[in-house]
Amino acid sequence: MSVDTKQKSKGFTDVELELIEKAREAGLLAESEVATSEINASVSRNYVNKLIESGITRANLPKEYGGPQISLRGLGEIVRTIAYHNISAAWLGYFFPLHNSLTAHLPQEGRDEIINSNGLIVDVFAPVGQVTVVDGGVRLTGTYNYTSGVNFAEWIGLGAIAQLPESNQPELIMCFMRKDEVKVNENWDTFGLRGSGSNQVIATEVFIPRRRVLRLELANDTRRPPEGSNYDPDYPYYHVPYFSAFYLGFPNMALGGARRLLDEYKKRTEARVRLHGENEKDSPRSQRILAKLMLEYKKANGLMEQYYDLLATYETEGPYEKGEFSSLRAEIIKICQEIATTVMVSLGGASLTKNDTIEVFVRDIIAVATHITSLYEDALYTYGRNLYGYQGIGMG
Structure with a gap:
């Protein structure tokens, strides 16, 4: 049984099969560049461009934005396919499309703003920053390590604990800001996953409007977008923890x-x-x-x-x-x-x-x-x- 036949037997759509093949091509490119990416502690811009041009980075967009909205299994197979050639490359080949699912849980205005910019998104969940709730949003200060792929991103989501006006207790949130609002320290020098380029970022009193504040615990518990945001019951990151x-x-x-x-x-x-x-x-x-x-x-x-x-x-x-x-x-x-x-x-x-x-x-x-x-x-x-x-x- 051929690889393509095996994949079809798992129920992948034609669009997913096409993206899986493009993932193989991206993986081969990353494999050919492994020595350089180990030295540079980052995959190449060529590889990231390959992900963008193939449509992989948009694979998890809600379909209202023109993305293919592939299944969880489809994304998993893309990741596995790239990892067969280069695991560091698969790390970013996973996170760049995945992070669109974060924006799908934002208020609609923030979702539209980030997705329509067409920029790549990176994140750090660890709530190490200090938040001050202010009129219209929050201010964030903190030093965050392990921001994978930050050199190629336009947007950064950083975790924190805060009590928002609409909540009766502190909760885990993620604040989205433009990369040019933070300082990036290229300090990634590790034993493994060297090509992931997981550098440090420092935010200092960055203002984040409420439309770009994601209530992570609420998203996990309700398994739905926030009230007032577009809700597609077929979106794969709804209805699941x-x-x-x-x-x-x-x-x-x-x-x-x-x-x-x-x-x-x-x-x-x-x-x-x-x-x-x-x-x-x-x-x-x-x-x-x-x-x-x-x-x-x-x-x-x-x-x-x-x-x-x-x-x-x-x-x-x-x-x-x-x-x-x-x-x-x-x-x-x-x-x-x-x-x-x-x-x-x-x-x-x-x-x-x-x-x-x-x-x-x-x-x-x-x-x-x-x-x-x-x-x-x-x-x-x-x-x-x-x-x-x-x-x-x-x-x-």
Whole structure:
């Protein structure tokens, strides 16, 4: 069965299939530039332009703005497809279209303003800033790390805790401002995901009008846009717990990367001859390793399917606990991380060459596992508490 036939069997639309193919082309470009992006700590402008020209960055726009409004599974497949070639590139190939779903939960005036500007959007959820509520909006001051892709963006959404006039308690909000209203420090120098360009931004007394303030907890709890904003019941980020839908890209990055490592392992063992003269593909050791890792990959893939099913049935058969979503993600990523390290140590010293596919992919998958939404012990702690009727930690 061809890749295209397999994808059609998963129910992807023709538009989604076209975008998946364009994602493959973008991934190939990013793969060809990996050495440069590792040095520059950023993917190239060529790659970002490729995402824009392909329509991928507009894939999650509400269709009222002319976007294809693809499914959650469709975006997940785009991410996985890019990640097969370059995980850092997949990180941005996920976030740039995804962040349009944030604007879909803004008041209509703010939504129109940001989307119609055609600028890319980046964000930091961590509520580290200090907010002062003022007439007509809020003022924000704070230093935010990990602003992935900020060098290519026009808009930045920054998290904070504030009590808005229409609320009776403090809540998690996101404030959207133009990039030229903040200072960007290019300080991204890390072990993995180097190409994501996740630099620091500093906001100092930036005024954000109320139309550009997103009530994140309200969006997650109501699963609808704010009152008075256009509501399309078919929009994929409504009717689902927003944070759990938002986070689905992380396990897909890991799955795409793990699939590439499995293919690399098979290819390299087929070509490898040991010092004692044995072709490694004939060795029961490598045969068993590959079989075991393939089963683990299939297990992780099955868990991802369950994740999609939970999102799809949340309002008809749920609700489901946030710990179930977070533990599924964490388990998938943990399996992929273990596949990655097993491939590296099984192939021997040749897999340690700087900027070799194995070396980069192992670092990047480990980096995905360190993201706050992927932390294994946090996820299991929350799921275990949920199973006994207690609250856990995290957003979903």
